[in-house]
Amino acid sequence: MRIAIDAMGGDHAPHEIVAGVLQAAKEWTDAELILVGDSARIEALMSERPGNVRVHHAGDVITADDEPGKAVRRKKDASMVVAGRLVREGEADAMISGGNTGALMVTGLLIVGRMEGVERPALAPMLPTMDGTGVLALDLGANMDASPEELLQYAIMGSIYRSKVQGIAKPRVGLLNIGTEAMKGNTLTKTAYGLLEQAPIQFVGNVEASQVMRGGCDVLVCDGFSGNVMLKAMEGTADAVFSTLKTEFTRTWMTKLAAAVMMPGLRQFKKKLDYKEHGGAPMLGLSGLVLKCHGSSDALAVKNAVRQARVALQSGLVQAIAAEINTRK
Missing domain, CATH: 3.40.718.10 (Isopropylmalate Dehydrogenase)
Structure with a gap:
């Protein structure tokens, strides 16, 4: 090769x-x-x-x-x-x-x-999850808009990627939405939901942004605009958390001592959120x-x-x- x-x-x-x-x-x-x-x-x-x-x-x-x-x-x-x-x-x-x-x-x-x-290729990076396995999200910015049929193609391509490249036998596919109920969302997500139910994938329904890092699915499908907003919010939150922790842990000698004790766990936590561990995002x-x-x-x-x-x-x-x-x- x-x-x-x-x-x-x-x-x-x-x-x-x-x-x-x-x-x-x-x-x-x-x-x-x-x-x-x-x-x-x-x-x-x-x-x-x-x-x-x-x-x-x-x-x-x-x-x-x-x-x-x-x-x-x-x-x-x-x-x-x-x-x-x-x-x-x-x-x-x-x-x-x-x-x-x-x-x-x-x-x-x-x-x-x-x-x-x-119809449209999709950018599919891995987002971190608390269990360390990650979730493949697509599209996260290659295309700002998407049709229901394009979301269906994203789901199929993402499912094949996680199966072929990462060895997950039956990847769980979720649709990014504002609620878990089937009829939640806008016209795009409601129509896409019906298509995904009939697709040759393991569709687990709608997934809220608050559940993404908890590992609710292996593949997350969304239009590029919504996906990119979610990604930037996650990155900003992670930066704010680590910046705040650094400030707090260096405030006094007692907090510095506490930081020394907690450092192995914090390093492991940061590693879970590190893009370097995943390498790159495929353009499927x-x-x-x-x-x-x-x-x-x-x-x-x-x-x-x-x-x-x-x-x-x-x-x-x-x-x-x-x-x-x-x-x-």
Whole structure:
């Protein structure tokens, strides 16, 4: 298997990207890892290169400030675009990038290509849960609006992903809503509810945002606007909690002592909420495998994204989704 990694995408590129790829290369020697970007900068960061790592030069970069559509169309030699082209042309089986999310979505649609039968691909990151297993949520920002039929496709794709990549035999699929009753919500969720009941998935009904972190489902389906609002609220709450704890635990010598006693438990709790443990968010519904890393990903997050891509390729994720979508035409 061949995995192309955008070495220039992200806040800590290229050094953290290269470091993560080198770690992954040593652990999974069956994967050929292709670092795409400024070859001179990449080579300078490798004192020695494992045999399963190669560099593919790309002379341009899409930045966080670039307008996605224009950047992808005009910067044809950008590392993200080149990585997508490698997937489209069969020179790579998957691509990973921590760069501009909007540009990566455009790259997926215009360069890699949308899967036949899929209305809109979805961004599907893992959200933390208190039991540590996480919930795959889609869509969380690739598309602001969605139709009931698109939510149905999200549910099917998410269920296949958790089954194929993460080994959950019968993933529980929930619909994000303002209440658990079947007739709660707006026209979108009410119509989608009926479609999900008839789908070949384990649909467990509506799930309120307050129950997401308690592990009420394995796959959470929502439109991109609602999902992104929920995600930002969760991130803001987590930041506020840890900031408040740090202030309180450093207030007096007694609270510092208490902090020392509680530190192992707090570290474990923080680890459950750490995006680095999950690696990347797949963009489901494309004709090739595309993973989006967090913009501030370090070497550990990049390594875990490679692991994620490797498992997805081994399990035939894209082919499984395509087969299920095609049966429903």
